[in-house]
Amino acid sequence: MSTSTISRRNFLRATGITGAALCLGFSFSADGKANVIVATDADQSAIEMNAWIKIDASGKVTLVDHRAEMGQGSYQSVPQIIAEELEVDLKDVNVIFAQGDPKKYGGQITGGSSTVRDSYKRLLKLSATAREVLIAAAAAKWKVSATDCYAQSGTVIHKPSGKKFHYGELVADASKLDAPKNIVLKKRSDYKLIGKPLHRKDTPMKTNGEAIFGLDKKLPGMLYAVVERNPRFRGKVKSFDAAATKKIPGVKHVFVVKMEVFNTIREGVAVVATSTWAAMQGRKALKVIWDDTGFEHVNIADIYTRQHEELKKEGLFFKKQGDPDGILTKAEKMLDVVYQTPYQAHSAMEPLNCIAHYQKDKIEIWGPIQAPDWVQGDISQKFKMPIDKVRVNMTFLGGGFGRKAFLDYPYEATMISKQIDGPVQVIWTREDDTTQGPYRAGISYRAQGAIANGQIMAVKFRMAGQNIDHWSDPKRGVANSSTTEGFLAPYFESIKNISFADVPFEMPIPNMWWRSVYASTNGFAYESFIDELAHEAGKDPLDFRRAYLKDERCQKLIDKLEEVSGWKSRKKNEGYGVAITECFSSTVGQIVKVSQKAGGGIIIDKVWAVMDCGWYVNPDIIHAQIEGSIIMALGAATTHEITFKDGLVEQRNFYDYKMPRITDIPPIEVHIIDNDADAGGVGEPGLPAFSPALTAAIFDLTGKRIRKLPFDMANI
Template identity: 45%
Template sequence: MKNIQTSRRDFLKASGLTTFGLALGISGFTKDASLKKITPAVLKLEINPFIIIDTAGNITLVNPRPDMGQGSTQAVPSLLAEELEVSLEKVLIIQSDGKEKYGSQVSGGSSSVRELWLPIRKAGAAAREMLTTTAAKRWNVPVTECHAEDGAVFHKASGKSFTYGELADDASKLEIPSDPKLKDPKDFKIIGKYNKRLDVPDRVTGKAVYGIDIDVPGMVYASIVHSPAIHGKIVSIDDSEAKKIKGVLQVIKTERTMPHRTSEAVAVIATNWWAAVKGKKALVVKWDNGNYEKTVDTAGYFAETYEAAKKEGINYEEKGDFTVKYAAAKEKLEAQYETPFLAHAPIEPENAVAHVKEDGSVEIWAPVQGPDWTIRDVCAYMKIKPEQVKVNVTLLGGAFGRKAYHDFVLEACHISKEIKKPVKVIWTREDDITQGPYRPGMLSHMQGFVEDGKITGYHHHAIGESILGQVFKGLKEDEADSWIGEEISTGNTKYNFAAASKVSWTHVKTDIPIVWWRSVYASNFGWGQECFIDELAHLAKKDPLKARLEILPDERFRKVLETLAEKAGWDEKLAEGTGKGLAVFKSFNSISACCITVSKKGQGVKIDKVVSVIDCGYYVNPDNVKAQTEGNIVMGLTAAIKDGITFTNGACDQSNYHQYNIMRLNEMPAIEIHIVDSGSAPGGVGEPGLPPVAPALGNAVFAATGKRMRKLPFDIANLG
């Protein structure tokens, strides 16, 4: 713990914290940072890694999870502020920089609140105890007679008080409590309450700083030509026309380093972005695609998955002898459910500024999901030590998992090292969509049977490429993918199949790069699971809700489904040509259920209403829970009825939003979101609302039309 006499700007620089995006209040990361509002040359004290208090009373809270739209700039500091007894309007929020002292700093897996619920609250509570203890010592009174409130400590009997700034110096000399007392949830003033997102005005008015806004002195721009077949090799480069364009400085060979391989590319360097893009368009590059025209091919890949469905997979779990009991069953079903490859397509495409300096150190400004992972990957790539890398994390204009894959950052590092200047790399939308990585396309081979009107047997055979295998090289040929297995295991789904159940896996590889996509595998396998459970319910001649409740002993699941039934009017009589479908899925320790109502329209159906219910345990802001669930519904519907990603002859068939469509405002149905307050440990919010959406829609289509959809996406206007 250090006492530093310095200016605010110098302190932040010395701490390795970002300086380009600072402003008072939670509206940090703005272009007009209000540094001048802070009294200079005061004592800054780091009470613990997440809390900095100066002797003028100014409080800085460090947010260790980058904000990609999910609201971490408010949610995580709210945990600190709750226990520290300060309001967010009065503190400065800054982003952590990847240093080890902040712990895990990756925004992903809906992990921010659920993983930081205790550590960040303990940090705030520890600081509060240290400040309160200091005040009690000065007054020579018992600590129990003092309490913290609104950035100050008060003595109940005398009415005396000290501001945190007046106590900070002495408090910083105390040992940090290892097990401070946390507030009882009934006493929460911030957590669980509706609070305005104070960062929204800056985002709406354009003051917010995203990666694409960064401007570094001496910076040049780079636009990159990637192989259409992704992994193709360069045969020749004709840059004669590109170099004629005003502003183009040079053309160099560069590389795109992905976790599983490195591919060749060409960079056009220019004084401005427009010149770099024009130079890229004028460049003529010939590629040798080798055998990738066959291995980077979605039709061939899916053909392999369907062949794999004819064979036994590797068991992840089995209860009872499913194969024997399925063979003997009188009432049984078998079906395959397919989900496509999908691009992330965030509104802000991938971009990064990198400056590789003469001493070998690297400074980066980028919208990344994890500064600690960025440091790790840059160190491995540049063969340098963590202390030689500085990462300045900006706001992210969307990510959905894509910006935790650092190929674009490493491209910037490589180019900067080659040209010996800071360089800003910006991917075009076409780069983003045609190059990946993508959500993997997957196949669910489903088998099940019913006995005496009840679902008693179930087998989910998951087939496809593995993130664990391709990205992390962590999957042996003879083992089941544990990430997938856990997602669809009965331990996660809580379905109790009395006779037998089985989860198995077959690895079908592809050279198409993949990575996690919003809700990861839950979006793939929730489709097969929940549509097939519906099929089995109809085979048992049971209402789909009642059939589920019969095999769901878990009280949290039951409460979510019962709430959904009530809010969606499940038992109401429907008009002719109208149908309702539901689905439930657990992901990231949250349970989400969805009911969708559709009505016949021409050769297809119209989506009339979506009702979603989520039990995410304790949460910070109900408004943010609803906002994230709304986003999940939009993305879930898009994934169900809009374009997937396909490759033909090694090249992606989609290039921009005109071919990779998203839901438009005028297409959206009415939406209702309901939260079940279970008081359970915090679960995720950013992703769990998505997996039930597609199967609820598929089940609704069947209810309205009698047509069973088994392959995503499908044309909702023409069901064939």
């Protein structure tokens, strides 16, 4: 293990701990197994620990959240897991963010809806171990059997006598004990905190101004920078005139800066000043001549025209079973349709920003960062700095959706800090964020299928769109690893002849993860086509899915959808649509009800969502995440898209990349399936099912099949 990222001095300063303390964390063996270790402080052992839990002599408990908090709830869910088995009151717990260090905390990327599902079993074991060590210490003090003692609300109680020790009185003795090997975890029925809709600890902080977001962080002597970047992704700086910029009061530096974006270089001119305002005013006065030669200036219409042409090719098979081609060739009637989904910006409420302080012997970074461990490794490699000399500090994030897991903006901030030899905060405006990307890729899909005797005989899917794999690892000739993302596994058991292929499609547009990643586009195409096949077969769309999704969990989810929506009792002049998708180990079904709006257009009357995410922590967080996912999906389906003209992004801010307004949001009813399955994701799986359910509902009402997003509901 490497040196602890939470140094003793900084941890004590942050938490107010003094004197003896009990620290519990993990050490990771060569085979990747996590072993619980106990110590008196986080720096004492040759095998350094990560100090997930620290209890001081006053009984104060500090828990470390190893993942970013960007609204998805890790600041609540991680402590809620730990406090359950530790037997402490959540209101009495202090929470801090871990610094980036994968050797101590494992993967720290807040993405793929992985925070709970990747770590909950380890965290339960860790906190139960802490409880048992404290109980053992108390039993030794009383000279009684540990079986006669129990923990409750931060105290250990001796049942026969009623004697008590609060945890702080036990930390010195507990820290000398070895961690017990065989820990028995609570049954789900015995949980007091987990599974309960507890109020989030970060809500008061975010309403009273106490929470520190990236833009709130300040360092002594810090300067502020904005960058005028080439508006075409691969363009360069030919020359610039900073005479007028340098006349702006507060402007200190103006220079060319280059930022790595995947395997290309993005160039711009940095303006560094004593305030954000001065930097922005200096940028307005800046005159730059760009060199935009040597690469294609793309247009949005050309992109989709090319994709549609590419879909005539077979592509690279990702998954194939049976003989779909043979059956489709002989089919008397075949559906052969194309779906199209748009490019999308992330548009997090808090635009990108990052503080960096480059020094000869160390680098420190602060900001809204989804992947502190990735940033640590990237900065260490690119600046030839030992990894233990790179510290990445997380603040609260005002939304991320994948964009703030990318490595470009911390790298750019570090480059600027190195150039000016001091700390700097680099701030992106909304226009920077919208016009520079990276984006969710626009993708076109070709779907072919044959129905006979009311049954699916064969299905063939092809997708043509930019491949994130090619940016991160420029291998060619390999299908997109997310080609089937969003498509439920039980379909492969019941549809005997089926294939998925990726038709390679390259564009000079940076693309990357966007909430639910490829499931957000795949789900629209694949579930829309299932709906079309259901109608071709003359079957009820929900019953049709029931026949092909024979997995017990899917059957229960379908039963719940039918029950809560009143699917079987729907009336004339009401449009109902259903879709069921899976991503990040969770399945979500949605039913959308629509009606004709007075004066024309479509109105969404209600959305029902049912999630099966297995083991879960806080139902209120799940409700909030599904509601947010549906609203984000609504915007992507009906309100906004990124388009290109002559190599330039046409949208700049919310006046032309419009968001759904509160008056556009329908009632949303969320239900959670209870079972004992392993935890799945929550933050992303609620998005993909919405757009196919919406367009299916519109077809049910109007007979009009929508295969291209976004569309205007006012003109249907």
